[in-house]
Amino acid sequence: xxxxxxxxxxxxxxxxxxxxxxxxxxxxxxxxxxxxxxxxxxxxxxxxxxxxxxxxxxxxxxxxxxxxxxxxxxxxxxxxxxxxxxxxxxxxxxxxxxxxxxxxxxxxxxxxxxxxxxxxxxxxxxxxxxxxxxxxxxxxxxxxxxxxxxxxxxxxxxxxxxxxxxx
Numbered sequence: 001x002x003x004x005x006x007x008x009x010x011x012x013x014x015x016x017x018x019x020x021x022x023x024x025x026x027x028x029x030x031x032x033x034x035x036x037x038x039x040x041x042x043x044x045x046x047x048x049x050x051x052x053x054x055x056x057x058x059x060x061x062x063x064x065x066x067x068x069x070x071x072x073x074x075x076x077x078x079x080x081x082x083x084x085x086x087x088x089x090x091x092x093x094x095x096x097x098x099x100x101x102x103x104x105x106x107x108x109x110x111x112x113x114x115x116x117x118x119x120x121x122x123x124x125x126x127x128x129x130x131x132x133x134x135x136x137x138x139x140x141x142x143x144x145x146x147x148x149x150x151x152x153x154x155x156x157x158x159x160x161x162x163x164x165x166x167x
Contacts, residue, residue, distance in 0.1 A: 005106045005115065006065045009056060012103055014070045015096065016053035020046040022092055025075040026085050037158035038082055045089075047162045052122065059118055082150075083140045090133035097126040 027042035057067040079085040100122050107115040143149035 001063065001065065001112055001115065002110055005103075005110055005112060006060070008103050008106055009060055009065075009115070010068045010070075012099055013053050013056035013060070013067060014072070015099060016049050016056060017069070018072045018075070019092065019096065020049035020053065021072050022075040023049060023089070025077050026079070026089065029077065029079050029085060030082070033082075035082065037153070037155055038085075041157035041160050042085075042089075044160050044162045051162070051164055052125070059115075063114070083137065086133060086137050086140060090130065090137060093126065093129045093133055097123075097130060100126055 023042045023046035027039045027046065030036070030039035030042060060067040076088060079088065100119060104116065104119045104123060106112075107119060139153060140150075143153065
């Protein structure tokens with residue numbers, strides 16, 4: 001692999017750690033609003049992002065390249081509403097998808113087949129992530145001021161958990 005691709009993979013690994021940081025901040029916001037189910041949703045999301053970062057960490061190490069950690073920017077900590085938090089999360093996932101497309105383009109340009117195959121998993125994952133957040137946003141818009149539906153969604157999210165996929 002050329003240095004440009006290794007650097008980009010390290011940048012993406014750090015972005016995945018930052019994503020976990022973003023979702024942890026969203027969980028803290030939800031907890032401060034006494035919405036424990038929504039907080040759990042974002043805690044699980046943070047765990048998933050750390051899993052993604054470590055998957056990249058291991059890939060770099062397995063290919064005999066050094067994984068390099070960088071400082072994380074401060075995430076947004078206050079939101080106007082749950083809808084606002086989920087809209088920010090959706091925009092964050094869209095940004096992440098663009099970053100993976102850029103990585104895939106670099107790998108294709110280098111004809112770096114192992115990396116192309118590795119990135120396919122993440123690109124498939126991004127399709128799922130964007131769909132998840134888009135669907136939740138639509139639900140939040142539909143329930144609007146219906147507090148019963150809102151608390152039912154909170155209860156649904158309380159049951160969410162993360163199970164690492166088989167590698």
